[in-house]
Amino acid sequence: MTAALKVTGLVKQYRQARALDGIDLEVSRGEFFGLLGPNGAGKTTLINILAGLARPTQGTVEVMGFDVAREYEQSRRALGVVPQELVYDPFFTAREVLRVQSGYFGMRRNDDWIEHVLHNLGLTPHADKNMRALSGGMKRRVLVAQALVHKPPVIVLDEPTAGVDVDLRQTLWQFIRSLNEEGHTVVLTTHYLEEAETLCERIAMLKQGRLVALDSTRNLLSRRHGHQAQLKFDGEPPPSLGLKRGQSSCWLYGFQEYVQLETLLAGLRTAGIRVLEMQLIEPDLEDVFTEIIQNA
Amino acid sequence: MTGFSTLLYKELLRFWKVAFQTILAPIVTAMLYLLIFSHVLEERVQVYPGISYTTFLVPGLIMMSMLQNAFANSSSSLIQSKITGNIVFVLLAPLSYLEFCAAYLLASVIRGVVVGVGVGLATVWFTDLPLMHPVWLLALTVLSTGILAALGIIAGMWADKFDQLAAFQNFLIMPLTFLSGVFYSIHSLPPFWQALSHWNPVFYMIDGFRWGFFGHSDVAPGLSLLVVGASFVAISGFTLLLLRHGYKLRY
Ligand SMILES: Nc1ncnc2c1ncn2[C@@H]1O[C@H](COP(=O)(O)OP(=O)(O)O)[C@@H](O)[C@H]1O
Ligand SMILES: [Mg+2]
Numbered sequence: 001m002t003a004a005l006k007v008t009g010l011v012k013q014y015r016q017a018r019a020l021d022g023i024d025l026e027v028s029r030g031e032f033f034g035l036l037g038p039n040g041a042g043k044t045t046l047i048n049i050l051a052g053l054a055r056p057t058q059g060t061v062e063v064m065g066f067d068v069a070r071e072y073e074q075s076r077r078a079l080g081v082v083p084q085e086l087v088y089d090p091f092f093t094a095r096e097v098l099r100v101q102s103g104y105f106g107m108r109r110n111d112d113w114i115e116h117v118l119h120n121l122g123l124t125p126h127a128d129k130n131m132r133a134l135s136g137g138m139k140r141r142v143l144v145a146q147a148l149v150h151k152p153p154v155i156v157l158d159e160p161t162a163g164v165d166v167d168l169r170q171t172l173w174q175f176i177r178s179l180n181e182e183g184h185t186v187v188l189t190t191h192y193l194e195e196a197e198t199l200c201e202r203i204a205m206l207k208q209g210r211l212v213a214l215d216s217t218r219n220l221l222s223r224r225h226g227h228q229a230q231l232k233f234d235g236e237p238p239p240s241l242g243l244k245r246g247q248s249s250c251w252l253y254g255f256q257e258y259v260q261l262e263t264l265l266a267g268l269r270t271a272g273i274r275v276l277e278m279q280l281i282e283p284d285l286e287d288v289f290t291e292i293i294q295n296a
Numbered sequence: 297m298t299g300f301s302t303l304l305y306k307e308l309l310r311f312w313k314v315a316f317q318t319i320l321a322p323i324v325t326a327m328l329y330l331l332i333f334s335h336v337l338e339e340r341v342q343v344y345p346g347i348s349y350t351t352f353l354v355p356g357l358i359m360m361s362m363l364q365n366a367f368a369n370s371s372s373s374l375i376q377s378k379i380t381g382n383i384v385f386v387l388l389a390p391l392s393y394l395e396f397c398a399a400y401l402l403a404s405v406i407r408g409v410v411v412g413v414g415v416g417l418a419t420v421w422f423t424d425l426p427l428m429h430p431v432w433l434l435a436l437t438v439l440s441t442g443i444l445a446a447l448g449i450i451a452g453m454w455a456d457k458f459d460q461l462a463a464f465q466n467f468l469i470m471p472l473t474f475l476s477g478v479f480y481s482i483h484s485l486p487p488f489w490q491a492l493s494h495w496n497p498v499f500y501m502i503d504g505f506r507w508g509f510f511g512h513s514d515v516a517p518g519l520s521l522l523v524v525g526a527s528f529v530a531i532s533g534f535t536l537l538l539l540r541h542g543y544k545l546r547y
Contacts, residue, residue, distance in 0.1 A: 051388055054547055076390040087381035091310055103302025104389035146385065 002065035004029045004154050004185035005050065010059035012045050012209075019045040021209035023059070027187060027202075029153070032180050034200030034217070035189045038293060041206040043189045044084050047158050051081045063154055077105065080152035082144050084159050084189075088131040094118070094142045095127040098149055105150040117145045120175045122168075137168045144172060148179075155179065156187045161195065173199065197221070197285040205292055212296035220288050229253045229261065232277040233268070241267045250277075300395040303386065307403030311369055318365070318407060323414040326361045330354065330422060333479060343481040344512040350423040355506045356478035358415045359440065363498065366408035366441035367448040367469050370400045374452025375461050378545075387546065393539040397449065401532070404445030405438060412437065426510050433508035436521065439528045440501040444469070446528075446535040453544050472498045482514055497527045 005027040012020040019042045027033045035043050048054035049061055052068050052075070061068045066075035089097055095114065102110035118124050121141045126134055131142065144160060155176070161169045177199070180186045190196055196203060196217075203220055205213040213220065231251045237243050241264060246252040253264060268275060311318040334350040341349045377383035386396065419425065427433070447469070455461040475489075476498035482490050493499045494515075504520030507513035513520070539545075 052546060053384065053387055055542070073390040073392070076388060079388075081388055083381075083384055085381050087384060089382045089385065090380070091313055100302055100306050101385060101389070103305070104299050104386065104391060106298045106390070108298055 001029060003027060003062070004031065004064060005187065006060075006062040006065075007046070007050075008060050010046070010049065010061060011057045012042070012049060012054065013057040019209055020049075023206075023209070023211055025204060025211065025214065027185060029064075029185055030180070030183055031185055032177075032199055032201050033185070033187045034196040034203040035187060035206065036193070036196060036203060036289060037189075037206035040208075042209040043206055044158055045209075046206070047081060047084075047156055047187075047189070050156060051079060052076060077150060078153050080147035080150065080155045082147045082155075082157045082160050084162075086136060086139055086143065088134075088139050088142065090130070090132045093128050093130055094123055094134065094138075094145075097131060097142060098145055101146045102149045107150060110149060113151065114145075114149065117148050120171075120178075121145055122171050136163070137165055140164055141168060141172070152184070154185045154187070158189050159191060160188070162191060169195075193285040193289055203285075205289065205296075207293055207296045210296075213292045217285070220292075221282075221285065223288055223291075226254055226256045227258075228281045229255070230277075230279045230281055231275055234274045234276055235272075237268060237273050238271050241271075299389060299391045300399050303391065303395065303399035304403055307369075307373060307399055308406060310373055311403070311407050318369070319411055319414060322361050322365050322411045323418055326357050326415040327418055329357055330419060334422065341480075343484075344510075347510055347512060348423065351425055351510065352481075352506070353479065354416075354419045354423055354425055355509045356476075356502045357419075358412045359437075359502045359505045360473050360476075360478050361415045362408035362412035362437065362441050363444045363473055363501070364469070365411045366404045367444040367451070367465070369404035369407040370445045370448030371452040371455075371461055371464070372448075373400065373403075374449060375455050375458060378452070378456075379458075383545065393536065393542075397446075397532070397536055397539050400449050401442060401445045401535075404448055405441045408441035408444070409437060412441075427508075428511050429508040432517070432521075433505065436501065436504050436508060436524060439521075439524045440498075440505075443497065443501075443524070443528050443531050446531045449535050450531075450538060453538060456544075472496055475499075476502050477514070478502055497523055500524050 003026045005025065007023050007025040010020050010023040023046065035046070037043050045054060049056055050063060050068060052072050055069070063075040064078040066078060068075045092100065095118070098114045098117070099110070102114065118127050121144060123138065123141050123145060126138055131139065134142065140160065147155065160172060176186055188196065188200060200217055202216050203213070204211055230246060231253060232249065233251065237251065243251040243253050255261065265275070330350070330353065333353055338349050343349065343352045451461055451464040455464060475493065476496050477493065482493045482499065485493065500515070500520040500523040503513045503515055504517050504524065507517040507520070
């Protein structure tokens with residue numbers, strides 16, 4: 001089966017900036033894929049090239065097996081993009097916008113699906129308001145809805161939750177997740193790493209136009225070797241146990257295997273020290289991200 | 297086809313929703329020109345024997361209004377979409393550059409024609425204009441407004457800011473339309489300006505248009521149609537070429 005996205009040797013040179021510097025990437029069908037990286041890493045540029053809004057300097061890009069330059073009609077039909085910028089057409093209501101967008105994709109009768117999308121994004125009460133009259137969050141929802149009018153097999157969201165209230169994030173992720181479960185491929189860029197951590201199966205990290213990491217979320221998280229426990233005692237543990245002082249009378253214990261915890265507890269019992277509190281601290285994507293971006 | 301017709305519909309709606317500015321205002325402007333010029337010149341100037349100055353003036357005014365509005369429509373629509381960023385909705389869609397061009401072009405031609413018909417109807421009270429060759433008039437109208445609509449697409453793609461578009465309008469479109477014999481016959485010009493006018497395609501649009509109404513013109517009507525037709529092919533071809541390469545739209 002052809003990949004949902006296939007990027008080969010992609011380079012994008014702007015007059016001054018080299019926005020993408022040789023990207024090779026494949027996203028399989030049905031994946032929930034995260035594209036992370038600091039500002040200016042080239043995420044939007046990559047998405048723009050997928051969408052045909054920008055042209056590659058070198059390399060090729062395919063969406064569902066269709067070359068974005070040569071077979072632009074099919075590739076654009078296969079792709080739904082939520083742009084990073086909050087743009088809208090002030091001449092129309094939300095529902096009119098969705099009808100017009102359906103028309104651009106060659107669909108005359110699309111009202112059932114439009115109502116479904118409006119409903120799932122919590123837009124139904126606002127559907128007949130002029131775009132100008134909608135709040136930023138509501139405009140963002142319409143932008144998401146516009147990307148979905150043609151039921152694209154591949155959905156790309158460029159920082160859809162930047163500066164957006166918790167309510168929208170919840171609604172949005174619920175809907176996008178259900179679309180992913182129905183088989184849509186989803187590619188997401190976000191600044192909220194915990195969002196990527198919970199949603200994405202696989203993650204690519206970009207820095208200065210290069211891929212610095214590409215792995216499953218689980219593997220990326222386990223790259224931070226070992227685990228850490230945070231404990232509180234009723235006394236001072238002996239230094240031989242290898243505990244480090246943490247914040248507010250807590251102690252930190254680093255270990256590789258969970259069996260090491262047994263050794264620790266046995267040592268504490270021998271020393272006559274009781275454990276009052278214990279908490280395992282799992283590494284999160286934030287740590288991994290910072291580490292990878294700094295070392296790259 | 298649905299893609300094209302939707303974009304056309306959206307473009308028509310865009311000017312129709314603000315018809316006060318886009319249709320009524322240019323009609324009023326044309327009427328002001330007519331009032332002032334015909335009042336001042338009616339008794340003094342007769343360009344063709346048996347044709348009053350007002351009758352002479354009206355076809356030129358209609359054509360000028362159509363041209364300016366055809367240009368204004370495509371150029372301002374594009375630059376607004378570019379500046380607000382909502383051009384992406386069209387660019388993300390699987391529309392071909394041909395559909396894109398045709399929709400913007402046709403919407404602008406229609407706006408030009410609506411304004412032209414409005415000006416024509418408003419002048420009924422001032423002069424009794426014969427309509428000798430209606431099919432000819434229609435053909436020349438479509439080709440001429442098509443040229444300016446295409447120029448509007450080019451200008452809208454090229455300009456990044458409103459003042460660049462204003463420069464295009466003030467330094468190219470306005471001189472071409474005003475120096476084309478709307479208010480006079482070029483035979484009344486000194487030889488140098490007369491020769492220069494023959495290089496202005498707008499002159500042929502207006503001269504040929506007059507012939508369609510009352511059968512008099514400065515140059516043979518066939519030549520006008522030839523020049524206007526050739527200009528349309530050249531300019532719309534060039535526009536298509538730019539659109540195919542996504543000039544300043546897909547960077
Ligand atoms: N249209 C453009 N013209 C020139 N440079 C650009 C353009 N778009 C992006 N860039 C540059 O390309 C680089 C990547 O930008 P972008 O893709 O927006 O990054 P990200 O989305 O990861 O924040 C930046 O250095 C940016 O300045
Ligand atoms: Mg970006």
